[in-house]
Amino acid sequence: MERMLLLMSLLARFVVAEVLLGDVDEPLPISDVSAVAGFKAKIPCDIDPPIKDETVIMVFWYKDEKDGEPIYSVDVRGRQIAQARLWSDPYVFGERAVMKTDVKPAELEIDPLESTDGGVYRCRVDFKNSPTKNQKINLTVIVPPKKPVIYTGARNLAKILQPFNEGSEMSLLCEVIGGLPPPRVTWYFNDEVLDDTYTQEHDDITINRLDIRRVTRNFLRTRLICKANNTQLMMPLTSEVILDVNLKPLVVNITNKRFHLSALRTYEIECVSSGSRPEAVITWWKGTHQVKHMARNFADNPNVTRSVLSYVPTIEDDGKFLTCRAENPVVPNSALEDKWHLLVHYAPVVSIKLGSSLKANDINEGDDVYFECDVRANPRSYKLLWFKDGKELHQNATAGIILPGGRSLVLQSVTKSSAGEYSCMAANVEGKSASRSVTLEVMYAPICKDGSSTQVVGALKHETISLVCGVQSKPPPTTFHWTFNNSGELMSVPATKYAQVKPLSLITNHWHGSRLNYTPENDMDYGTVACWARNRIGVQRTPCLFQIIVAGKPYPLQNCTALQSTGPYAYRMGHEDFKATDSRDADWLIVRCSEGFDGGLPLTNYELEVYSEENVYHVNTIYLNHTDRSGSSGPVFEVPGLEPGRNYRLHLYAVNAKGRSDPVVLEPVTLKGVAMYTTGRGISDETTDYSLLVACFAGGITAICILIVGITLTLYRRNHPMQTTKAQAAETMQYESKEDRPAAPAATNEAHRDDLKEQINADDVPDDDPDVIPSKTVERRPDIFEPGYASSKPSERAKDFRCLEDLDYPSPSSVLHAKDSWVYPNGYAEKSEKSLSPIRPSTLPVHRTHDIYTRSLRVQESCI
Template sequence: RPRPNVTWYLDNSVIDESFETRPDGTTVNHLSYPNIGRQHLDARLMCVASNTNLTPPNNKVVVLDVNLKPVAVHIMAKEKFVSADKRYEIECKSSGSRPEAAISWWKGTRMLKRVTKNFSETGNQSLSVISYTPTVDDDGKYLTCKAENPLIPDSAIEDKWRLVVHYTPIVKLQMGSSLNPDDIKEGDDIYFDCHIQSNPKPYKLAWYHNGNELHHNVTAGIILSDHSLALQGVSRNLAGDYTCMAANTEGRGTSNHVTLRVRYAPICATDREELLGALKHETLQLKCEVDASPAAESFHWTFNSSGEQTELPSRLHSSETGLSRLNYTPTSDLDYGTISCWGRNAIGVQKSPCIFQVVAAGRPFALQNCSVSNQSADSLHIECIEGFDGGLPQMFLLELVEVPVLRLVRNLSLQHPPVQFFIDNLEPGSSYRIILFAANAKGRSEPVIIDDITFKGVAKYTGVSNVMNVPLSPVLAALTLTVAVLFAVVCIVLATIYRRHATKNTSKKLKTAKSAQLTSTPDCQLDSGVHHQTHDPNGIQTPLVEGGAGGVLGRRGSPTMGSEPPDGDETDPDVIPNQYERRPPKTTLPTPLFRSPSARLIHRNGGEHLLHEEERHCDGSSLASLTGLNTEVHHYSFKPSKQISYATLGRANNSSVTSTLSPLSQQPSTATLPLPSLSSMSVTGVGAVGSLLSSPASQSLVTSTLNEYRFRPEVVTTSNRIQESCI
C-alpha cells in the first residue's frame, strides 16, 4: 500500500508505463514490442514495480535470445576453370544466422551428399568444405552452396558458381555417310569425318594410318581439311585402320579405329622370283600364295621354255583360299624353264603373275652378308645369310686358319640355317682368316673370306715386382709434368741457338775458303788429289778428284774449277754455282797439277796438238815423279763443263779447247772423240793431258760432242760421295 506502479525498461530505457489494477488488488502491465531485430539480441528487458520512495522498487529482468536468419553465404576461391577428373576441396562460409545455419551443396537441381565438414567458427558463422571431382558433363553447370536457419522458415540464402570444366578432347571418327564401307575398290575416292568435343578448343588435329601420321600431300591424293580427311584414288596400300587425334592444353584424345577395306585383284604375296633347282625326275612342289581382297577364288599355271608358253593341266595343281600348289617333275632338259601362276577373284585376274625359275640342280650359291659380331678377347660370333641351295639340301662350313702360317685351327659345320657360328678359346695375340662355304651334293660354293681377325694379347707378368705401389698424388703429377715441359722448352731453345750459331760459322768458313781459292794461282786452284775414273750409265767417263793427305776436297763447279769461261766472263749469269761437299779422301797421293783444258793445250801449226808444258805439282815437282808411287795406269775422259760448253758454242772462240783422254787398258767409251789424230795423242799416267783441236772439222765435232753431253748428270760413286744442291 499504496498500489504500485509497474513499468517496462529496455536497457534502462522506459518503453511502457501503462498498467492496470485488477479487482483482486494486482497491478498488471502488458508489454507488446513490435519488430524485434538483430539489435535486440541479448538485450535486457526489465519490469519494475514501485509505490513509494520510502521502500526500494522490485524488478524482474529478461535477457532476449533472438533467432536470426543467415545474412551472407560465399563459396570461397572460385576458380576460372577446373579440370575434369581432378579432385578439388571447395569451401563455403555462412554468417549471421542464430543458431548456426545449415549448409547444403547442390549441382544443378541435385543435392550433393559428400560433404567433408560442417562446423561453426564464431557465434553466427558457419563453414562447410566439400570434396568435389568435376566431370565432363559438369561443364556449364552451377555449383550452389545454400545456408538456412532451420528455426526460421524461408530463411535460406545461396551462392552459385558456374563451372567451366576443361577436359581432354573427346574424338569420334566415322567414314563419310555417303560411302559404303564394304564396296570400296582401288581408284575410288573416300573421306572421313572427325568429330571433336573439347574444352578448351584443340590446337592440333592429326590423322593416322596404321599408327603412322598422315600429312597433306595432294600429289599422293591425301587432302587434310578442317575436320575431315579425303583420299583420292585409293590403292590397296591405303587399306587399314584410320584414327584421328586432337590435342589441347589438357591432353590428347584419340578417336576410335575405322577400318578401310580396299577391294583389289590378286597380287603375289612376295615380290621376288623364286629360283628352284631340281634333278631330272625329281618332283617339286611349287607354292603360289597371293594377296587379294576378296580372296582369290581360282588359279591357273603356265610353263615357258624358249619363248613358248603352254598351259599346265589343272590335275597338276590344287587350290584353296588364296593359295595354290603345283607338283612339277622335269623329265628332260626342255622341262627346265619359267613357271607362272595367275590368280582370279571377284575384282579381276592377276596382272603380274608369280614366277618360278626351275633350273637343273647344281652347286649352291655363296653365302651373303657375312659379318663378325660380339668379338671378345678370345671368342667371336659369325652370322651369314644363306643363298640359293642349288636345288639340293645344303650344309654350311667354316674353316678358321691362323695367319701367316696358314695353319687350320677349326673346321665347323652346320646342317641347317640360320648360319651362325660361335668360336671360342682362341689364342690371344694371334691373327686368323675365316673361310665360309655352302655345300651340297654337287659341291661347294664360292668361298667367303674374312681377313684380319686379330685377338690382342694380354701382358703377362711371371715375376714378382719389388716396386712398391705408391699412389701418385695429383699435385706431384702436375709438378712432374710442369718440370718435363720446362725441360723440353729449354732444350728446344738451346738447340735453336746452336743451329743458328753453327749456320753462321759455316757461312763464314765458306766465304773464307772461297776468297782463298779466288786468290790462288791458276796452276794451283785445287788441292792435291788423284783422279779416279767412274763410268756413267750413259757411257760417259767422268774424272773425280780426291784430296791428298791433309788436303781439302775440291768443289767441282765452284768458281775456281771451271765455273768461269776461259776468258773470265760469266756466260750465263742465271746459272747459280753449286757447292759440293765431299768426305775426306782415302788416299795420300801427291797432288798433281789440274788445269783447265784451255790452259793445258796450245794451238801449234794449225793442225798439231802438242803439250803446252810439263805438268807439275803445286810445289813444282814433275808429274813424272808420280810413276813410282802409283803403278796403275789411269785413263781419263774429260767431261766438258757447262761453262766451257757455253763458251765453245756461244761465240767464235779460237782459243777454246776440248780435251779427250782415251783409255789404254779399256776400250774407248762413247765419250771419247772418234778422231784418228786423237788416239795417237793419248797420254798415259796420272794427270795426262789431251790434244788440242784446231781444225774446223775438229771444232764441229767438238761442238756436237759438247751438245750431246752438256746437260747430262754427273755420276756419284761410292768412293767419292757428293752432296749436291740444285737450285
C-alpha cells in the first residue's frame, strides 16, 4: 500500500511537472524595471499564493536563464517565511542582493547596483500544493555620466568667475564623459534653456557648444549652467560659470563748460564718467596732444569716475577742442569722448612795423613815413592808440600827424624831432596791450649839440683852452671846419694859433665832435670861434660858436648870513640821516650867500670849510654843486654836528673852472644852548647860575625903572597940568623905550664899535664902483651888521628892532650867537636899490675881521 501511495505521488508530481513544463514554454509577460548603477535596485516578485491556506515553499531567481541555475533562492520549507533560508550566488550578487518578503510585492533588492546587473530576471515561486508561479522582469541598469566640464573656446578650463568683455564674442564648451544611455547635455541661463543641442563624440563623450556672438551688459554676474541627464531617477549633473563682464563706459560729460575762457587764467574743468567696469581711466586732450600732469582723478563710487583738470588756456588754444576721454583699459575700443570747442578771449597781441615800402636806414628830413599796427585780439579791439617815446599821439594835420583810421599812422615831412620810439596800443574787454617799440631814425644835417649855438669860454692870455665842437647828426659828420671872427669879418685862424685834431669817433650815442686847441696871445685874439660840420645829408646851417673872453677865478661870495636851526627844521631840509640820540646833535647851522661875479666862467660849485678855534685845521668841508640846493640868488649851506657853546670859523668859496675865489670868513660862530629856552635839555650849573643872575638883575633894573618913571610922571603932571594928551603919550613912549633897552656895555666897547662902523662905511662903497649905490636910510641895515653893540641913539635903536612877538620865525632857541651880538633868524639886510652888475666884479670888501655879513628882508625891533 505504501509503495502504491509513493508511486501515485511520483506520478502526480510528474504530471504536475509536465503541466508546468508546458507552462514554461509559453511566453511569459515581462515587466520593466530601471535602476541606476551605484544606487539601490528593487526587482519585484509576487509571491502571494493563488488560494487560501496555500504556503510558499521555495522562491528561485534566474537571470537570462543562465545554465538553468538559480542565482538567488529563498527556502521556506518547514519555516515561517520570515525565517526562510536565503542563498545568493557569490559570482553574481554575493552579498549585494537580499529578498524582501515583508513588502508587497516582494522585492529582490540589489545594493549597490552594478552596470553588469542589467538583464531579464525570472522569479519562480513554488507553493506547497498549488502550481509554480513564474514572473519575468527586465532590469535596465542606467549608468550616470560624469560631472560636466566647461571649457572656453580655446579649450581652456573655464573659471568659476569667467571674465568677458562687453561686446566681445563668447564661446563655451560643456563636455560630459560616459553615461548609459548617453546623457542629454543642456545649457541653462536664468533657469531657462539656452541651448539643448548636443552631440556625441567617440561613443562615450557628449558635448554642447554654446556660442554668444555679442556679450551684453545683461550677462554681468549671470550664471550659465550646463546640465547632463540620462534618467529621471536622479538629479541631473551640473557645472556652472559666473560671467564677469568688463563693461565699457556708458557716458562721459564735461560738466562745467563755459561759453568762453580768458587766456592765462586758471580754470577747474570737471569731467564725469559712469558705467565702466572696472572704473574708467579719464584722460584730457587738447587737439591731438594729451594734457598731462594737470589732472586729478577721483573714484566717487565703483561705477563713477571724476577728473578735475587745472587748465590755463593760451592764445593758441582759441578754436581748438578740449576733449575728455573715458576708457576702460581692459576693453578694446571702449573709449568715449566729450569735446568742448574752446573760445578763448585774450588781450590784444600787438605788433608794429614800418611801412613795407620804406627803408629804416634811409629816411631823411622831409620824407613821409607811415607805420602799420597789427592787432590780434578776441574779442575784437575797440580802441587803438599810437605813442611816441611813451606819449600818446593825436590827429594833428598841422604837425603832420595823420591817423587815417584803421591801423595806420602817417607822419608827413618828418624832421629830426620826429625820430624816436613809436609803438601802438590796442584794448578790448580783456585788457590792453602795447607793442614793442620801433625806432624811427631820421637822417639830418649836423646841428649843434643840445641846440646850443653859442658858448662863452673864459681864457687867460697865453693859456691854451680846448674847444670841443659837439654836433648831432645822422649819419655821423665826415668833416669839420673852424673859423675865427673878432671884428665882424670871417677869417681863417693862423695855423700857429691852434692845432686841428682828428675828428672824434662816436663820443656818445647821440653826438660827435671835433676838438680845437686855442691859445689867445693878445687882446685881438679874443672873439668868436665858429665850427661847421658836414655829413652826407649836407652842411651844418648854423655854426657852433665859442665866445672867447678874458676869464679868471670867481669873485668872493656876498652877503653871507648864518643862522641856527633846530632839529625839526633841519629834518624838513631833507637830512633825516643826521638824526642823533644826543639832543645837541639836532642843532644845525644854515648859511646863505649871494653870488658875486663868476670870473667869466660858469660857477661849478661852492665850498664851505668849518674851523674850530681849538684846532688850526678845518674840521669839516661841505661841497655844494652849482645846481644843487642853490637858488637864483646864491647857495644855501646846511652845517650839521656843531656843538653848542664852541666857537667856529666858516670859510666860504665860489668855484669855477679857473679855481676858488678868495674866502668869505664868518667868525666867531657859536651855537647857543637851546636849554635856556626849552625844556628837556640839560645845561651846566654855570650857565644856569649866569642866567639866573641876569634874570634877577634885569628884574631889579626893571622895577627901579618903573618906580622912577611913575614918580617922574606924577611930578610932571603936577607941574604941567595943561599938557596935551598927545605929548603925554609921546613922552610915555619915549620913557618906555628907554626903560626897555638893556644895559649898555662898557664905554670902550662902544668906542670900538663907532670906529669900526666908520671904517666899514668908508669901505662899503668905493668911489671907483659906480654900480653900487650906498643906502643911507635908517630902515635899511648895512651889509656889515654888529647887533651886539648898543646904539648911542635911542631913535636908531628903536627903528632897528621890533617886538619879537610879531616874528614868524623859530623860537629864541634858534638864535645864532656870534660873539656878544644876537642875530635873529631871517634878520637879513635888505638889498640895495641897484643890484650888483653880473658882468663887472663887485669891489665891496669880502672879508672883515669879527664881521657877520647879513641881508635883511625886513627890519626887526626888539621889545626885550
